[in-house]
Amino acid sequence: MARWEPGARERLVVAAVDLFTEQGYDATTVQQIAERAGVTKSTFFRHFTEKRELLVAGQEALSRLLAEGIAEAPDDASPLQAVAAGLERVSIAMGGPRNREFAPRLKAAVAASAELRERDALKSVSLAAAMTTALTARGVPDSTAAIAGELGVLAFKRGYAAWADGDGDGDLATYTLAALDELRTASAALG
Incomplete structure (x- = not known):
């Protein structure tokens, strides 16, 4: 080549x-x-x-897509509904078969290196910050935006892992939105 x-x-x-x-x-x-x-x-x-x-190749694009999805959510969307719009936007963009095939190799490489695990954690912080900033721009209070942003990152990571490991036909958006719904239910049970 x-x-x-x-x-x-x-x-x-x-x-x-x-x-x-x-x-x-x-x-x-x-x-x-x-x-x-x-x-x-x-x-x-x-x-x-x-x-x-x-490891963080494409992080800026992910942050931008998440923020755009949140910004373009309907005005009456709740913070988590806006996060869902961001997750859907990014999942559509990166949910192709090539990424699904690549995901297990990436996961193995990160798991095997402390330095890559640290870099992956910093990537999560950056993605949460992008979502939090997009939510506060919508008028969501800071603490609520921060919690919603963190839940969005957790939902993306959980959905991405399930999608990469799954043999089903579901697309990445289906997995990330299901993960967000599970987290929404779990957080409601916190009391």
């Missing part, structure tokens, strides 16, 4: 996750990732500042 072919960023992410899974995060070099992706090391650095950044 020539280095100038489109999709270098995506190929780099796939190559990195595969190498992280095969030989571990620490043992994987940027050079190996670039070679596996069929690009040069300088192409790697045009897309990412370091190998750890590969």
Whole structure:
């Protein structure tokens, strides 16, 4: 594959996750990732500042999609209904078969590395902040927006995991919205 072919960023992410899974995060070099992706090391650095950044590839897009979905929810939507609109927006965008196939490899790579688990946690914080900001822009009080944003992240993570592990035909949106409904019920039981 020539280095100038489109999709270098995506190929780099796939190559990195595969190498992280095969030989571990620490043992994987940027050079190996670039070679596996069929690009040069300088192409790697045009897309990412370091190998750890590969895990959060697309985080800005996820945050933007969540915020857009929340902003475009009907005016009378409750905070969790607005979060559901954001989850639906992001789930439609990333719920394709290629991501479903890729998810177990990503999960294994993250589970095997403390540094990647830390980066994944920071990604969750960022996504919650994006949802919280979008909700406060709708006039939702800060504490309510923060709780709804955290529930949204938890619903996305739970829905994504169930979707990736499932053999059913349901799409990612179905899984994330079901997870949000479960969390809504569970939070109501807190009293």
